[in-house]
Amino acid sequence: MKIIAIGVHSAFAAGKYEEVIPTKQVRELILKMARSPDFKEVSEELITAEIDQLSQLFYKPRWQSNFLIEFDMPSKKGGRPYRLLIDAGGDVRHALKEVGLTSADIDGIYISHPHNDHIGGIEYLALTTFFNPFYTPAKKKWLNNQLIANKLFFEQEWWAVPPGCAKLDLFIHKKVLKPLKRAVGPGLDTLQGVPHVCLETYFDIHLLGKQKNGETKSHIFLDGEGYWSLTPIFAMHVISSSEEMPSYGINLQHSSGYNVLMPTDISSLVPTQLESHYKRADIIYMDCETSPIPSGVHPHLSDLINNMDKEIQKKCLLYHYDSYPKVPDGMFSDILKTGDSHIYPDKEFMKKLKEK
Numbered sequence: 001m002k003i004i005a006i007g008v009h010s011a012f013a014a015g016k017y018e019e020v021i022p023t024k025q026v027r028e029l030i031l032k033m034a035r036s037p038d039f040k041e042v043s044e045e046l047i048t049a050e051i052d053q054l055s056q057l058f059y060k061p062r063w064q065s066n067f068l069i070e071f072d073m074p075s076k077k078g079g080r081p082y083r084l085l086i087d088a089g090g091d092v093r094h095a096l097k098e099v100g101l102t103s104a105d106i107d108g109i110y111i112s113h114p115h116n117d118h119i120g121g122i123e124y125l126a127l128t129t130f131f132n133p134f135y136t137p138a139k140k141k142w143l144n145n146q147l148i149a150n151k152l153f154f155e156q157e158w159w160a161v162p163p164g165c166a167k168l169d170l171f172i173h174k175k176v177l178k179p180l181k182r183a184v185g186p187g188l189d190t191l192q193g194v195p196h197v198c199l200e201t202y203f204d205i206h207l208l209g210k211q212k213n214g215e216t217k218s219h220i221f222l223d224g225e226g227y228w229s230l231t232p233i234f235a236m237h238v239i240s241s242s243e244e245m246p247s248y249g250i251n252l253q254h255s256s257g258y259n260v261l262m263p264t265d266i267s268s269l270v271p272t273q274l275e276s277h278y279k280r281a282d283i284i285y286m287d288c289e290t291s292p293i294p295s296g297v298h299p300h301l302s303d304l305i306n307n308m309d310k311e312i313q314k315k316c317l318l319y320h321y322d323s324y325p326k327v328p329d330g331m332f333s334d335i336l337k338t339g340d341s342h343i344y345p346d347k348e349f350m351k352k353l354k355e356k
Contacts, residue, residue: 001223001252002070002081003260003285004341006095007063008319010289010298011117015061021054029054063095063338064117065320067262067285073222076107076136076165082221084171085109085125086250086262092121099339103128104135108169110230112264113237113247114179122180123187126202129168130191139166152194164204171219173209173232173248208232209248226255235266235274238297251277256353258282258345265320269299269307278312282349283333283342286316290323301325304332317342 021029029050066089070081083106089095096102103125112118129135133143139162143151152161172180181199189197199205209232210216218231230250237247249263261281263274270278278284289298298320304313305327318325319336327335334340345353 001072001221001228001254001260001344002341003344004068004070004099005319005336005338006068006092006099007066007089008321008336008338008340009062009064010291010320010322011064011090011115013062013064013322015059017057017059019055020058021051021056025054061094063098064089066092066095066121068096068099068101071221071228072224076138076169077104078137082107084169084221087112087118087264088121088125090117090120091124093124095338103168104132106168108171110171110250111176111180112249113176113245114183115237115245115265116183118265119180119183122184125168126184126188126199127190130162130202135168136166138163142166149192152191161201167202167204169206170199170203171206171208171230174207174211175209175246176248177205177207223254228255229253233261233263233274233277235263235271237265237267249274251281252344254345256345256350258349260344261285263287265297266299267297269303270309270312278315281315282346283317283344284312284315285336286318286332287320288318288325290321290325301327 033047065087067086069084069086071084072080073082074080075082083101085092085106085108088109088111093103096106106125109125111122131148132139133148134140142162177199184199188199188202191197191201206219208217208219208230216231218229221228221230230252232248233251234246235249236244238245247263247265249261249266252260252262259281260283261277262285263277264287266274266287286304287298288304289295289300294300294302301321304316304318308316313331314333316332317334317336318327318332325335
């Protein structure tokens with residue numbers, strides 16, 4: 001399993017503008033001056049004026065926190081890997097583009113809670129995969145060379161929304177599903193003339209967590225010769241209008257015993273209900289606020305440095321920050337940057353497992 005940090009910043013993080021000159025224009029400027037008969041007399045003022053004329057503003061974005069997990073198993077499109085997004089950011093298309101992917105390359109998504117910086121990309125994922133006739137081989141077969149508009153509108157097959165194997169998988173805790181539908185419903189209700197448009201129109205929904213029969217449902221992802229069990233875990237994020245807003249993080253348990261914990265957005269250092277998960281985990285993707293004034297809805301960097309158990313600190317990969325965290329050397333496993341990736345189970349763990 002490979003986990004890629006395609007976004008590591010906080011909900012309101014913004015990038016910055018820098019003055020740049022495209023390489024092509026720099027090359028042309030140098031050649032122009034070199035060929036000038038007055039090259040030896042080119043002044044600093046002239047060079048400065050030329051550079052100022054060519055310079056452009058370049059925006060360096062800070063993508064909100066999203067992760068992409070790749071499992072070594074068949075994807076919905078055939079071939080490998082199966083790609084699972086963990087949350088959709090404010091608009092995940094930009095973060096995906098930076099790693100050379102689009103919605104057509106994504107098989108599934110897990111939603112932890114319905115805040116905009118985690119669900120803002122849902123509309124992009126839903127509509128682009130819905131209108132993509134080649135999203136999966138099953139989608140192509142179902143359409144039978146028709147445009148989806150023709151199949152739905154002219155044949156009046158209002159019930160004939162794409163079958164599950166032709167849609168993006170959505171993994172979600174049942175308590176998050178209802179507020180998600182309420183949040184994204186108006187944006188998705190854009191299919192001309194089609195009644196009863198809902199989240200199920202676009203996604204093959206897999207409800208995780210405790211079911212009506214009392215069973216706690218996980219989802220199994222094959223990964224090479226092993227497998228990973230994905231289980232949602234409850235943590236309190238905020239108390240809003242006297243009502244709780246949980247964020248359902250995930251616990252990824254490998255068949256070898258290796259354990260990856262992604263609590264997502266949490267309000268305290270080590271929530272009581274997650275203490276055992278923190279102790280059992282081999283690696284933890286840790287929410288980390290760096291704002292000057294703590295908000296109280298995310299663990300603050302100062303708290304992580306001063307109050308976190310040393311053994312847990314060593315397991316933590318920090319993300320979800322505004323400014324880049326400055327921490328003592330060797331205190332945490334790492335501070336994630338956009339594009340960082342890790343493969344699990346790691347080689348050291350597997351080596352120890354073989355020695356046993």
